Amino acid sequence: DAGVIQSPRHEVTEMGQEVTLRCKPISGHNSLFWYRQTMMRGLELLIYFNNNVPIDDSGMPEDRFSAKMPNASFSTLKIQPSEPRDSAVYFCASSTTRSTEAFFGQGTRLTVV
Amino acid sequence: GIQVEQSPPDLILQEGANSTLRCNFSDSVNNLQWFHQNPWGQLINLFYIPSGTKQNGRLSATTVATERYSLLYISSSQTTDSGVYFCAVEAGANNLFFGTGTRLTVIP
Numbered sequence: 001d002a003g004v005i006q007s008p009r010h011e012v013t014e015m016g017q018e019v020t021l022r023c024k025p026i027s028g029h030n031s032l033f034w035y036r037q038t039m040m041r042g043l044e045l046l047i048y049f050n051n052n053v054p055i056d057d058s059g060m061p062e063d064r065f066s067a068k069m070p071n072a073s074f075s076t077l078k079i080q081p082s083e084p085r086d087s088a089v090y091f092c093a094s095s096t097t098r099s100t101e102a103f104f105g106q107g108t109r110l111t112v113v
Numbered sequence: 114g115i116q117v118e119q120s121p122p123d124l125i126l127q128e129g130a131n132s133t134l135r136c137n138f139s140d141s142v143n144n145l146q147w148f149h150q151n152p153w154g155q156l157i158n159l160f161y162i163p164s165g166t167k168q169n170g171r172l173s174a175t176t177v178a179t180e181r182y183s184l185l186y187i188s189s190s191q192t193t194d195s196g197v198y199f200c201a202v203e204a205g206a207n208n209l210f211f212g213t214g215t216r217l218t219v220i221p
Contacts, residue, residue: 033208043199043211056208089154093209101146101161102209107154 004105006092012111018080021108024073025094033102034067034077035091043091049075082112115140115204119212126190126219134185134215136200144203145176147185150214151196159185159198190219 005024013019025032033048047057049069057067064083069075079086089109095102116139126132136145147159160167160174162183167174171190176183187194197216201209 042213043201045208045210048208091156100144101158103158104148104156107156109154 004092004094004103006090006105006108008108009106010109010111012113013082015083015112016081017112018078019082019086019110019112021077021090021092021110023075023077023092023105025075025092026103027073029094029096029103030072031095031097031102032069032075033093033095034075035093035104037089037091037107046077046090079110082110084112087111115142115202115210117200117202117210117212119198119200119215121215122213123216124218126217128190128192128219128221130190130219131186131188132190132217134187134198134200134217136183136185136202136212138181138183138200138202138204140181140204142178142181142202142204144209145183146201146209147174147183148199148201149194149196150199156199187217190217192219192221195219 007022031050034046037043046059047067052069067077089107091104091107093102093104118137120135145163149157162174162176164176164178171188173186197214199214200212
């Protein structure tokens with residue numbers, strides 16, 4: 001298996017622009033997670049889906065952030081409009097069922113200037 | 114939410130030395146994982162270990178769920194072991210809470 005695949009690996013954008021991050025989970029996994037890593041806050045959960053349905057989005061910082069999972073093999077995290085404080089590494093992870101091992105993608109390093 | 118504390122925060126080792134990293138958590142957990150974040154930022158799975166002991170080469174881990182801690186042992190450390198080691202736990206909400214990590218530097 002190719003593992004969790006994220007794109008792009010790096011994104012540099014100007015403040016105010018829309019940013020879309022993409023994730024393909026491991027085939028057969030039915031839980032998908034979006035995490036953000038910053039120096040100040042470490043790794044924090046933004047949202048997770050189970051069977052394509054958002055279960056907990058309490059970690060999404062504000063309305064500028066939205067996430068979708070239109071099918072079992074694809075998810076997006078969108079920031080509109082982006083701000084410099086959104087600069088971070090965004091990770092996607094997937095697992096099979098509740099309380100089983102989670103696997104992470106390589107992350108997207110976002111820089112908003 | 115659940116609290117996850119890792120110690121030490123930083124560790125410098127001479128190549129070939131052994132070390133023990135600790136993870137304490139504040140509540141019962143369903144899942145505990147150890148990850149290694151390498152200098153390129155990749156999060157690499159080391160162990161899925163909600164309880165008991167596992168070994169993989171020079172690494173081993175033990176989780177004592179009743180006492181709410183886990184230990185990661187690194188033996189005969191190598192420079193490629195450098196990076197940040199994270200403990201992450203799941204306590205019923207189906208998402209992982211991460212500790213702040215232990216930054217390990219192995220010098221030749």
